[in-house]
Amino acid sequence: MFDIITIGSATRDVLLKAEGFELRKHEDSPSGAEQCFPLGSKIEIKEVVFATGGGAANASVTFARQGLKTACISVVGQDFNGQEILAELKKEKVETKYFQKHDDDFTAYSVILVHPSAERTILSYKGEGQHFDLAKVPFNKIKSKWLFLNSLGGNYDLLKAIVEHGFKNKIKMAINPGSKELAYGLEKLTSLIKDLDIVVMNQEEAAGLLSLPFEQEEEIFKKLNQIFSGTVVMTRGPKGVIVSDKKNIYRAGTPDSPVVERTGAGDAWCSGFVSEFIKSDHVKSQSDHVASIVKAIQFATANASSVVTKFGSRAGILKEGDWGPWPLVEVKTLKV
Numbered sequence: 001m002f003d004i005i006t007i008g009s010a011t012r013d014v015l016l017k018a019e020g021f022e023l024r025k026h027e028d029s030p031s032g033a034e035q036c037f038p039l040g041s042k043i044e045i046k047e048v049v050f051a052t053g054g055g056a057a058n059a060s061v062t063f064a065r066q067g068l069k070t071a072c073i074s075v076v077g078q079d080f081n082g083q084e085i086l087a088e089l090k091k092e093k094v095e096t097k098y099f100q101k102h103d104d105d106f107t108a109y110s111v112i113l114v115h116p117s118a119e120r121t122i123l124s125y126k127g128e129g130q131h132f133d134l135a136k137v138p139f140n141k142i143k144s145k146w147l148f149l150n151s152l153g154g155n156y157d158l159l160k161a162i163v164e165h166g167f168k169n170k171i172k173m174a175i176n177p178g179s180k181e182l183a184y185g186l187e188k189l190t191s192l193i194k195d196l197d198i199v200v201m202n203q204e205e206a207a208g209l210l211s212l213p214f215e216q217e218e219e220i221f222k223k224l225n226q227i228f229s230g231t232v233v234m235t236r237g238p239k240g241v242i243v244s245d246k247k248n249i250y251r252a253g254t255p256d257s258p259v260v261e262r263t264g265a266g267d268a269w270c271s272g273f274v275s276e277f278i279k280s281d282h283v284k285s286q287s288d289h290v291a292s293i294v295k296a297i298q299f300a301t302a303n304a305s306s307v308v309t310k311f312g313s314r315a316g317i318l319k320e321g322d323w324g325p326w327p328l329v330e331v332k333t334l335k336v
Contacts, residue, residue: 001143002095003068003278007162008056008150009129009178010074010089010099011108012081015261015311017047021115035113035121051312052085053110054129055150055176055267058313060094062271062303063148067320068278071095071144073137077128078103088314100136102128118259118308126153134158139165146278147171148271151178156188163192174198174277176270182209190227198277199224200233200270217242231277231293235269240329241301243273245293247286252297252331257305264313265304272296272303272318294331301329 020043022036037043060072072094076082078101085107086096108129113121130153137158147166152158159181166173173196181189182201186209193199201224207214210223217236225232225244232244240253276299280292302323307316 001069001145002071003144004063004146004148004274005071005073005098005142005144006056006060006063006148006150007073008059008148008152009054009108010057010072010076010085011052011054011110011124011129012084013051013053013110013112013263013312015047015049015051015112015114015120015263016045017114017116017261017311018043018045019116020044021113023115023117023119033119035115035119047114047311049311051314052088053264053267053313054085054108055178056148057085057089057094058264058267058317059148059150059176059271059274060089061092061314062268062317063275064092064094065317065319066275066279068275071098073098073100075100075102075108075128075132077101077105077107079107081107081109082128098138098141100131100133102131105131112261112263114261114311118261120261120263122263129153132158134161137161142169142171144171145281146274147173148274149173149175149177150267152181153178154180154183156184160192163196167195172197174200174270174274176200176266177205179205186210186227194227195229197230198233198274199228199230200235200273202235202237202266206234233270233273235266237265241269241297243293243297245289247335248290248293249334250293250297250331251334252301252329254301255305255329257309259308260310262308263311264307267313268307268317269300269304272300276300290333294333297331298329299323 063070108127109125111123243250276296310316
């Protein structure tokens with residue numbers, strides 16, 4: 001029996017940092033700014049880091065480092081990059097025997113262009129990550145207290161089967177849906193996940209799903225909280241997070257800490273929150289429950305704050321009992 005099994009993406013990453021990556025503001029850009037370099041030029045790379053990433057794989061490392069018995073289910077190719085992903089997870093004591101291995105494509109690969117400001121642009125090749133095979137998921141062997149669902153490459157039938165398996169076997173579930181899952185649309189997605197124990201998405205994703213302007217933070221979160229029956233989390237990047245457990249609203253910012261690059265910060269926050277949430281499963285009283293949510297937010301923030309101080313999405317993930325130098329963020333609690 002596992003404490004938690006993560007299901008979703010696993011990638012091989014290369015991070016490139018150069019002073020020649022120019023940042024320009026652009027009104028037509030989704031983020032309001034673009035990272036540019038001259039066409040036909042040769043730009044010197046100042047730093048290169050090879051790492052592994054992917055939402056499910058990153059989350060599994062947090063859970064394993066927090067002392068939870070963890071497995072990860074994902075897809076890799078029969079190539080060197082796939083071998084590296086499996087080898088790194090095994091070093092972290094994450095069970096990888098349920099991974100699917102294909103030889104008709106390459107393992108998912110990301111080139112991450114890191115700007116000196118610490119922001120980055122990710123060139124993502126989905127590769128084998130698009131070929132998650134429902135028939136090869138060993139549902140009869142998935143014995144776990146929790147499931148953590150991440151990007152499934154838009155495979156609706158797979159998400160439906162996993163959620164139904166979870167409900168049927170009384171497995172608690174948390175989800176941080178990927179862009180292709182969010183693309184199902186509000187009605188189709190919520191018909192599957194509205195009753196999961198924890199639902200996490202960032203403010204931009206939530207605004208898009210609800211067809212609301214990004215600036216309407218209060219209205220976005222209010223609607224999320226009405227739609228989903230479990231604990232709802234809306235992350236806001238460097239601005240912090242809003243959480244609801246249906247009895248209280250919790251708000252927290254982020255500590256003033258150094259930032260090298262932000263890859264994996266969202267995964268670190270989500271998995272950090274869920275790991276502490278799992279550890280407080282035994283809590284009964286309301287006061288202890290509130291304290292456990294506050295602690296989960298504080299640890300999640302510390303985990304994400306540590307990750308952004310290093311290159312790659314895993315190097316900074318905290319180990320059990322190690323909150324690092326990060327101060328405890330203030331969490332404001334209000335009645336719903």
